Amino acid sequence: MNMTSDNTARLLIDASYLLVAFLFIMGLKQMSSPVTAKRGILWAGAGMVIATAVSFAYPGMSNYILILAAIGVGSAIAWVTGKRVAMTDMPQMIALYNGMGGGAAAAIGAVELFSGEVHDTVALTLAVVGSVIGCVSFSGSLIAFGKLQGLIKKSYRFGGQQFFNILLVLGIIACGALVAMGGASTAITSTLFGLALLLGLTMTLPIGGADMPVVISLYNALTGLAVAFEGFVLQNAAMIIAGTVVGSAGTLLTQLMAKAMNRSLGNVLFSGFGDTGGATSTQAVTGSMKAIEANDVGVMMAFAQKVIVVPGYGMAVAQAQHKVWELTQLLQDRSVTVKFAIHPVAGRMPGHMNVLLAEAGVPYDIIADIDEINAEFETADVALIIGANDVVNPVARTDKSSPIYGMPILNADKAKNVIVIKRGQGAGFSGIENALFYLDNTRMLYGDGQAAVAQLIHSVKALG
Amino acid sequence: MTGMLALYIFMLAAFTGYEVIARVPVILHTPLMSGSNFVHGIVLVGAMVALGHAHGPLELTIGFIGVVLGAGNAVGGYVVTERMLEMFKSSGQNKNKGAH
Numbered sequence: 348m349n350m351t352s353d354n355t356a357r358l359l360i361d362a363s364y365l366l367v368a369f370l371f372i373m374g375l376k377q378m379s380s381p382v383t384a385k386r387g388i389l390w391a392g393a394g395m396v397i398a399t400a401v402s403f404a405y406p407g408m409s410n411y412i413l414i415l416a417a418i419g420v421g422s423a424i425a426w427v428t429g430k431r432v433a434m435t436d437m438p439q440m441i442a443l444y445n446g447m448g449g450g451a452a453a454a455i456g457a458v459e460l461f462s463g464e465v466h467d468t469v470a471l472t473l474a475v476v477g478s479v480i481g482c483v484s485f486s487g488s489l490i491a492f493g494k495l496q497g498l499i500k501k502s503y504r505f506g507g508q509q510f511f512n513i514l515l516v517l518g519i520i521a522c523g524a525l526v527a528m529g530g531a532s533t534a535i536t537s538t539l540f541g542l543a544l545l546l547g548l549t550m551t552l553p554i555g556g557a558d559m560p561v562v563i564s565l566y567n568a569l570t571g572l573a574v575a576f577e578g579f580v581l582q583n584a585a586m587i588i589a590g591t592v593v594g595s596a597g598t599l600l601t602q603l604m605a606k607a608m609n610r611s612l613g614n615v616l617f618s619g620f621g622d623t624g625g626a627t628s629t630q631a632v633t634g635s636m637k638a639i640e641a642n643d644v645g646v647m648m649a650f651a652q653k654v655i656v657v658p659g660y661g662m663a664v665a666q667a668q669h670k671v672w673e674l675t676q677l678l679q680d681r682s683v684t685v686k687f688a689i690h691p692v693a694g695r696m697p698g699h700m701n702v703l704l705a706e707a708g709v710p711y712d713i714i715a716d717i718d719e720i721n722a723e724f725e726t727a728d729v730a731l732i733i734g735a736n737d738v739v740n741p742v743a744r745t746d747k748s749s750p751i752y753g754m755p756i757l758n759a760d761k762a763k764n765v766i767v768i769k770r771g772q773g774a775g776f777s778g779i780e781n782a783l784f785y786l787d788n789t790r791m792l793y794g795d796g797q798a799a800v801a802q803l804i805h806s807v808k809a810l811g
Numbered sequence: 812m813t814g815m816l817a818l819y820i821f822m823l824a825a826f827t828g829y830e831v832i833a834r835v836p837v838i839l840h841t842p843l844m845s846g847s848n849f850v851h852g853i854v855l856v857g858a859m860v861a862l863g864h865a866h867g868p869l870e871l872t873i874g875f876i877g878v879v880l881g882a883g884n885a886v887g888g889y890v891v892t893e894r895m896l897e898m899f900k901s902s903g904q905n906k907n908k909g910a911h
Contacts, residue, residue: 451857705898
């Protein structure tokens with residue numbers, strides 16, 4: 348190719364990338380309102396198609412058949428899995444696709460570093476940083492996927508784990524510095540990647556399921572950053588802009604999640620609280636749990652004026668969202684006001700409950716978040732808790748020794764009657780006793796979430 | 812593109828990301844996270860360029876894996892985001908459909 352056509356191609360690519368960046372940012376902006384959100388993803392999608400198409404025109408490219416084959420393979424796998432996945436399994440799929448992005452960023456870094464064609468120290472440093480972040484995001488997201496999918500059941504911890512992680516980080520810094528100075532051997536570069544992948548594993552393995560919203564959101568932000576850094580190396584403006592926008596947006600979202608749990612990000616990553624705790628709580632819970640029959644709950648709800656439903660991860664596990672909506676409609680027909688109260692960290696990813704309720708057909712205007720709904724519990728006749736636990740535990744307000752002390756909770760205990768649908772009498776995933784279950788106005792409806800709601804539907808229908 | 816110019820882009824994009832996401836209702840946290848997950852699928856473009864300039868079996872293999880992963884990120888991210896957003900409806904829309 349001669350110089351002129353190279354320049355023309357460059358101009359075409361740069362001009363297209365400007366349009367792509369515009370489409371991405373506008374797309375994300377539109378995604379921040381339920382009314383325009385659908386248009387948003389279409390805009391961003393168009394941007395991606397344009398970016399991919401013009402990138403074939405990059406000067407000096409070869410291996411076109413390999414590129415097309417790789418795009419075909421990756422797209423086919425992702426298309427099929429993405430179309431098939433159940434809404435309840437959405438958190439792990441997002442973790443998986445996110446990990447793929449991190450892996451791709453690391454692969455770019457690897458090709459650049461192994462090729463030995465990058466000599467500028469700044470570019471080398473950015474390639475190293477991007478690769479390390481990409482590797483951590485890749486292996487970490489895969490572990491998150493494994494945990495959410497139920498492939499990894501336990502949270503692995505061993506003595507001196509923090510110390511081991513610190514050693515890993517020091518090793519990565521040492522290898523990274525050697526590579527960034529230029530002329531490092533293939534062995535050192537390989538070690539760098541190996542250590543970074545290992546760090547992602549050891550960082551994520553100890554984190555419990557309840558902390559997954561924060562973790563998924565964090566790795567999403569990290570992948571964005573990795574993409575931006577590799578974009579610097581490749582001098583690719585579209586990658587820098589898109590990666591950085593996602594990096595900062597993801598960081599903000601991660602902070603929101605952590606704040607909703609009243610914990611710092613460091614605490615989530617390093618305390619391993621997500622599925623231990625409990626043992627530290629000193630304040631004994633007094634009283635007893637009082638069971639109730641489904642028929643009695645049905646009557647109570649049918650003649651209520653206002654019912655607030657509080658869904659949690661248990662609703663997702665039981666796939667009860669469709670039944671819950673059926674029950675809601677029956678109650679609405681009897682002119683009962685029904686609202687849904689969503690805690691920011693209910694479920695396994697940010698906004699998990701909203702997605703499930705939307706899948707069942709619940710309109711978003713009767714779904715309220717914690718700030719909107721908390722004052723309304725006092726006027727509610729029934730608060731129906733389905734598979735939620737820590738997010739309604741009043742201990743968070745009162746017991747300073749509890750691990751969840753200070754976490755903003757839904758004030759379900761303020762409702763006139765509290766009905767808790769629960770599988771058995773055990774404590775929730777965090778192992779913390781829930782004082783709500785022992786209150787005088789609380790009744791326990793034992794059973795599988797879906798079956799219990801089906802019984803409620805039956806008993807409300809029986810009233811005619 | 813000079814390094815300094817790239818830094819300017821970096822800074823402005825960081826503020827943009829923050830402003831775009833701030834004040835988003837909880838209801839959209841998942842689609843938004845999923846949508847931003849899709850947007851960093853732009854890594855595909857970089858992986859294509861890396862594979863396009865790769866020489867030798869090691870670079871070609873890593874580059875190939877990179878493009879597969881990047882394409883997976885972009886396509887998967889799009890499909891799940893689109894599916895989720897498809898479901899969000901207000902009471903009015905539900906009634907218009909005559910669903911219930």
